[in-house]
Amino acid sequence: MEALFLPQIQQRNGCSPVQPAFPTKVYNGHSQETIHLHPFMIGPVTDTKVSLTISNGPKTLQLEVDLHDTVDQLKKRIMQERKFGGSESISLLYENRELKSSETLGQQNVKNQATLFIVHKCNGG
Template identity: 80%
Template sequence: MEVLCPSQIQQRNGCSPVQPASPTKVCDGPSQEAIHLHPFMIGPVTDTKVFLTISNGPKTLQLEPDLRDTVDQLKEQIVQERKFGGLGSFGLLYGSRELQGSEILGRQNVKNQATLFIVHKCNGG
């Protein structure tokens, strides 16, 4: 991993500094500039698309969501495809855990070419 000195970092137009200059030494000299930090960076825009297989028993569906999409947005895409009929209330399993609806896929470590499994939720037992 490459470490950049603050003098090598360019602040984006329209962004305001969020971290004041530091009196401590960084790289070969003191930090003289403000650094703007972004809370969630995945990489270049081309790195955010993933290919997922959605499995519901013997039927599967291929989707290409963005890692910045929430699980709820992915579930909407699944329903819109209408491949599985009326799903009602359902969740998505990845690995051994259920994905949380309001969380984005990238923060839940969903990887490219992963398989997500649909689990049906039954009300009342």
């Protein structure tokens, strides 16, 4: 079958326009008439909002965060809640490893409904 590129597309009422970046083809086969064209996205569309439990011993905090947030941004939110005491320096542990402050939660594979553990850093021993 030969692929033909359509120079112009007529849009029907109620349809979204086809994006110019998407090549539009119709195959010269049994059906000579193109009825409906839609661009498609490759890959799953996922929600980046996740719910986390922050734990510091017996105290816990539930937060909804975005996987695009950095660990530093999350730490700032935790400290704003003032549920775990003063403004001392903290680290966050997930799956037995310390999360890197400058990376996003998504880059470090933090999953929805995860529990992060607070470790307080003490200067001077």
